[in-house]
Amino acid sequence: MPDRSNLIQTLEVMFGSQYTDEYTVYDHATDIQDLIEGLPGKYEYPLLTFNAFATKAKEEMGIESSIIIGEGYFTFQESIGLSSEGPEYAMTHEYTHHIQFALDNGEKYEPSQHAKREELAADTLAAYFLAYDDGGRMSAIKISNIHAISYSVGDCSFNDDGHHGTPSQRGCATKFGASLSEQDDDLELIDLQNRFNRWYENVDDLNDLCQYSISGASTSLLDRSLIFGMAFVGMFAF
Numbered sequence: 001m002p003d004r005s006n007l008i009q010t011l012e013v014m015f016g017s018q019y020t021d022e023y024t025v026y027d028h029a030t031d032i033q034d035l036i037e038g039l040p041g042k043y044e045y046p047l048l049t050f051n052a053f054a055t056k057a058k059e060e061m062g063i064e065s066s067i068i069i070g071e072g073y074f075t076f077q078e079s080i081g082l083s084s085e086g087p088e089y090a091m092t093h094e095y096t097h098h099i100q101f102a103l104d105n106g107e108k109y110e111p112s113q114h115a116k117r118e119e120l121a122a123d124t125l126a127a128y129f130l131a132y133d134d135g136g137r138m139s140a141i142k143i144s145n146i147h148a149i150s151y152s153v154g155d156c157s158f159n160d161d162g163h164h165g166t167p168s169q170r171g172c173a174t175k176f177g178a179s180l181s182e183q184d185d186d187l188e189l190i191d192l193q194n195r196f197n198r199w200y201e202n203v204d205d206l207n208d209l210c211q212y213s214i215s216g217a218s219t220s221l222l223d224r225s226l227i228f229g230m231a232f233v234g235m236f237a238f
């Protein structure tokens with residue numbers, strides 16, 4: 001069996017207080033290793049490294065600022081035919097989390113919204129940069145692959161505080177970010193944040209085409225503004 005000192009250290013940090021004399025951290029590590037030994041490919045099984053994340057530096061704990069992307073993440077993208085723009089999306093999305101760390105003003109959101117909001121914001125900013133003329137300069141075809149990739153990493157764990165947005169919402173976030181780049185390729189970061197915050201307010205009303213649904217009918221944001229405008233005028237009509 002491979003060296004398990006890192007595994008034991010990690011388990012101690014995560015579950016330290018829950019171990020007893022009957023079930024120690026060493027028993028837990030053995031159970032995990034037995035499970036992995038039973039997988040196809042054992043320690044090479046792609047699902048074990050199917051993740052990507054950015055870490056914020058915590059000097060007191062010896063944690064450095066980093067971007068960590070597992071091989072399994074790229075294996076997954078290859079398996080769905082999206083390996084060409086996959087690495088760019090992953091790197092840009094994770095880098096955007098570092099921008100979020102730098103901009104963190106301590107504002108707190110509902111735990112059930114926090115992860116979703118951060119992920120959709122990272123998708124929006126990443127797509128803005130990738131489509132941006134002085135950034136990724138991606139063609140429309142490549143950007144459409146970015147939408148598919150972001151769609152592929154959505155989830156439907158609605159009751160989990162770690163919910164990152166549905167596949168549709170993740171795809172819509174990159175479409176929104178790329179469209180901002182088409183409208184105005186010289187937005188300040190604060191403008192991008194404000195535009196995202198306004199878009200996020202109605203994100204749960206978006207349908208799979210990234211349009212807003214009213215009474216079952218699909219409408220664009222422009223159509224919706226017109227409908228609301230007409231309703232407003234109607235309130236004062238005699």
Ligand SMILES: [Zn+2]
Nearest residue numbers: 093097119122
């Ligand atoms: Zn993320």
